[in-house]
Amino acid sequence: MPQTGRSGCPINLTLEQLGDRWSLIVIRDVMFGNRRTYGELLERSEEGIASNILADRLKRLTASGLLTRRPDPNHRQKGIYSLTEASIQLVPLLAHMGAWGRRHTRPSRELSVRAELLEKGGAPLWNAFMAELAHLHLGAPRPARSVFAELQAAYEKALAHRAL
Amino acid sequence: MPQTGRSGCPINLTLEQLGDRWSLIVIRDVMFGNRRTYGELLERSEEGIASNILADRLKRLTASGLLTRRPDPNHRQKGIYSLTEASIQLVPLLAHMGAWGRRHTRPSRELSVRAELLEKGGAPLWNAFMAELAHLHLGAPRPARSVFAELQAAYEKALAHRAL
DNA sequence: ACAACTCCTTGCAATACGCAAGTGGAAGGA
């Protein structure tokens, strides 16, 4: 039996949670950019998210179990946001979104590099990345391979190349 | 170089086109439900889309190249909507959305059956389905296997089972 | 004590959404 408003279709239910212009952007920044606090997410936002929208999305995403928030031991006011098992399993979805966007929109070269790597790596790469996210966010053991570092290095190389 | 408003990230650009609560629902109904006209999409909508929203989305999706509209030869007023190459390539994305929704929301059993088949079939099934959609919507040759019929049969079997 | 920092909140305007009713052209029948 369905739980929410419109219908019990799994695609619809996914859209009801994530189908807006900002939720997946926030998750993307936590996931691929390793932004872990409100301030980082606000200041280093590529798309310039507004502060009230960010606050609202952080609330909603934590309420629906896609993020968790724990206090920063060094700074009583700060919260550190982490991905959950559910949001880590969005990796294949985001990879496909990146792949589709690369083909059917006009992305910038620098910002496409990570999407390209993720696409070419396929499921094995996604699984390695998910294992690493489980380490970074859920305290799982550190895997041998750091997909995060590979993606970041490729991105920075593209940035440097563009800057020349 | 980016083309649109917020950033050139391919994930963001995909969200700018599809990141609302209705666009993917419409595409899903055309794709999996084979609804080809305004009336079919309105009347047989599981989620009860409003007529003005549907009209707006059909306009926007055709404008951005995810649907095409041709007049119905038997009925001058009717338009027949078809998927394009770009929207057919959303099959893996929708399959992943269904898979994620099945795991992390509370979908109804009947409406999950297709998502389950798509998930278990994986990339080979998606490719067969995309070939069939190219036949149904773009006039490509008819493939040997009809994934559409398999999905529909499974759905109707689940419906009948529920009705007992 | 004071200033700077950090996480939000508030006010307000613009846009999007949702419902119900209506419009205008086309098909079909008497």
Next chain:
DNA sequence: TCCTTCCACTTGCGTATTGCAAGGAGTTGT
């Protein structure tokens, strides 16, 4: 021909969401 029905949308209007700019409250560092 004229009338009814159908069909694809549009319009009006109230509500919710979004976006921008400014402000406020708790926290840290000096």
